[in-house]
Amino acid sequence: MADLVSHPDEVKVVSRRFGQGAANLDRYLELDGYKAVQKALSIGPDAVINEMKASNLRGRGGAGFPTGMKWSFVPKQAPKPKYVLCNGDESEPGTCKDRLILEHDPHSVIEGVVVAGIAVGSHTGYIYIRGEYRYLSEIMQKALADAYARGFLGKNIFGSGYDFDVYWHGGAGAYEVGEESALMESLEGKRGVPRIRPPFPAVVGLWGGPTVINNVETLASVPHIMLGGGEWYASLGTPKNGGTRLFCLSGHVAKPGVYELPLGYNLKKMIFEVGGGIRDGNKLKAVTPGGSSTPVLKADECDVGMDFDQLMKAGSMLGSGGVVVLDDTTCMVKYLQRIMMFYQHESCGWCIPCREGTDWLKKTLNRFHAGGGVEKDIGNIQYLAENMLGRTFCPLGDAAAMPAISIVKKYRNEFEDHLNGRPCPLEAKALEAVPA
């Protein structure tokens, strides 16, 4: 169980019920629970989708695709059943927001799934929870059982005549399955590798049926939009970047934790005010603004508003909201090596550039950081990463390539310092400081 943190700048929407025992259904109902579903049932699918479009809610999984638009792509009539999937395979290093939602407010996710179902005319939802979140699966199972017991799920929900079933499904421990089509493969009981797109899930998804798939945080935001209205939600953020989001502030800050801040919140302010500044009085060196896959920002690039568009302009991405702060004791080579270890381990192996690229990047970086580097390695790392970028079957290749490219570009001097058999200079310095 994670400790909760707070800061006055926070705008609590999704995190509103955190720490209030809302996993208990009665408590949840006291906190306006399941009102959104009833509203959605009364206003009908078109109005729901319009409300979602007005909210400017963009997918919180990482790609930031407008949610209302995604829902509107699902055909009204389909020969096969339609599905709503909740993507709870939260695995991006530096990201830990969905787990708080699933722990503190599981019913909001269920509600979001049901509302999405009403919007697209589906009668079945699945909540896919990553394998490592076993304790959250238990919470979710209980929440689902409670909701069924009250008639909030199943046949004729809220006496509306509308049927809706929600199931949970556990992952088997694969980062790749966070990719939507791989998640569907996994849910169908197959090996978790992505599918060819098009067709996109909205047309051909789970078991060939039209499918809406959204991140946990996205779906958990839906009930609040239903109740507060799309315009209200949009007004919380910046243009085209509606609402708030959970930022997972981690790394070398004094007060790490998950903070809910409006989109567009200044990154520098987030680090120095919300996060309480850099630990031990060290200096800021770099920030990974949206999960380990996003390009790093140097200290002087951090005066930027945290929304999809401003970060894009700054050469990075908002991604999954995992803000990793690095201070000046960090060896960027080692940081990249650690990231690459993750991506190499998590590559599903389906396509050549990701499978081979991550493996060779890892091998090269391991040797390089250990002092076995040669000059051409620096170019090779960049070359490998650049040849993965945009050429892999799914975005995982890009996820591994982007940090590599940005780190080599921005911290090339650190790579050069590792050359010629010298071990990592920062580690050497750290060793000197240890008393004999």
Added chain:
Amino acid sequence: MPDVNITVDGKKLAVPAGTLLIEACKSVGIEVPSFCYYPGLSLQGACRMCLVKIEKMPKLQTACTTVVTEGMVVSTEIDEVRQARKAMLELLLANHPLDCPVCDAGGECELQDMTFSYGAAESKLIDIKNHKDEQQWSPVVYFDRPRCIMCYRCVRICGEGMDVWALGTANRGSAQLIMPNHSDYLECEECGMCIDICPVGALTSGAYRYKTRPWEMKHVGTVCTHCADGCKTTLGVRRSPTGMQIVRGDNRDKSGINGDFLCIKGRYAFDFASHDHRIQQPLIRREGRHVPASYDQAYEHIALRLKEIREQHGGHAIGVIGSTRTSNEESYLLQKFARLLLGTNNIDHHRTADFPSFAGALARKKDATASMRDVFNAPAILLIGNDPTEQHPLLAWQIRNNVRLHRARLYVVNSSPIKLRRQAASFTQIPAGSEPQLAAFLAGDDSAANALASGEITREALAALRDKLRGEPNLIIIFGSELRGSSIDSLVRFGAAISGAKFVCLGDYANSRGAADMGLYPDLLPGYVPVGSGARFHEEWGAPVPTEPGMNLLQMVDAAKAGRLKALYIVGANPVARYNLDPFALSKTFIVAHDMFLTETALLAEVILPAANAYEKSGTFTNTCGDLQLLKKAGDITTVKSDFEMLLRVADRLGFDLRQLVPFRQAERADLGQSRGAQSGEADRHAIWLEAHGLEPKLSPFDPIAMLDEIQRLVPGYDVSRVELLAGNDQHTSIEAGVASSIASQPELILPANDTLFTSGTLGRYSRTLNSVIENPRRAPADKADREVVV
């Protein structure tokens, strides 16, 4: 739908809507490289070699998964694309062992070819490659993990193509590998398609590995000599002290009726040809023992005895048994030899299907037989009896993939739950032996349903099936040897009411259909013409031939036992084993046998002539559908001769004018090869030129093409394009002159081979590869084999 207009590298082209970009490019000769894309298999988008630039798209796109859209502008040769390809190859080669000098695929490796074309020969990377030891998965399949480039072709051909699903992927990332169904060994149909389709040398053949380099072989595209489906198989041939050695069989020439397909027999079971037990020289029995003799002595001995018997007892005291594995020309020559030269109609062969009744039922129907290619394209198929997965692997492939790729509707009626039911729109299990009643029921006899209905198969269900089939235009009706005689008539009557319906009658051996078509029957001349009405043959042959039907195979044996049949001339057949004959019944008979091995039958012979097999001769084969194909000689073996030549040599010794047997041109007198010597340089050069241009020289009676001339002239339905045939293409013959004959369709003479995927009559016993698979200790016993995977 109207065509879609696109531009590729500045070329404008119109292609049908729905075409994949990679195919559109191919259609105008623009190569977009790929490993994982394979026509007819599901799309992967995994190898990323086919990345191309499409205007208005920020990233490069895979041409193999992109469907053309109107106005699409594509570049395949710009620097960005070239660079991407090169980088992809660099990544592939980074972990590739580069053991090309000892790799079986060296010289025919797609990775080598791509590296040659797109360049990435120098590696920038210096770390150690991942390694994993080689595994033997089965007697015929080896897997070398480091060479694997993960294109998943093997997984798909095994699953989607073969419906075997024995291969899959295990592990993730760089540790990912292809894994067989028993994790370290494979239990499957051993078709070897995974080896053939592997673009590199990751999957190699147990029969071929480390034997030779591909460029040291001659590649001969011929027809497989095992089952009756007639797959084109390419033999890799090397010189050897005895003339030639076949080292490999595969289907690198995919133009045949089998396309990508080849089963274990076509791919590996050529090895009977080099079996130690092969007879190396003629044998004559003297004082109870077979002793080696020269060909001259053997011919002389045969001629003397046959002449003596014919003169003393007449032609009817001599019987002839032909083969289901000799060429059409040889079968035709054999029956001509029997009728014209020996003066007997006592001629028969091992019958595996009732082709005469089939011909009789189809009399005067045009285009009523389906070719093997038709089976792949028909909108609907009815399969009655047989188990094609075991007995007709190509037919099963055609049916399966027609269902998969063209959504054909398959109706299976069988007494066992055969594997093809998995592709079937409807499977009807009927009691064993009730197939004739089914035919009668289909033809409208409702009372026949009594014998069929049981359990779930109600009379209503049967009636519904019949109604459904009646509403399937262009239905192909395929039936096994369960249906004979009048049942075939019933079935054909049923089919006649369906517009465009066609038939396939399933025989069992490589040229069973040819043996039937060429008149190896006591009462039928070639083309199912009754012996009494063969005017056009008599005219052509220019000599009287007996017009009374002769004895069939079993009658001949009885007559031999009774002492009435004095001589039996057996070419490439083993009736003693097949019909379980009492060998002593033949002890008083003078027997001549042409064979490769000392079979149960050959052992009884007084003279044994060592015969060439179908891989060692030219000629034609007709598969069970009636598709005529050219046999191409892989090479000559010094120790054996073709049945064609041996028959003619015997005829010559009997003092017969060979021109009456074989209508070869040129030369006044029988030319036994003298004119082809060094002195006749001009003729030789001419012959070489003719051969190089695929034209037949026909300079000698030993050229079977001369016999084909006569076959095409006289045998109804064989008048097909010679040019196509010589080019190696299959030509569908038709059955035209059938007349139902009471003698020819004696059902007790029809004896299905009941071969499995791993057996092939007498021949199969001499294949080390087939035996190694059958005897593989890791394989479940045949009766427990999980070939029937539960789905």
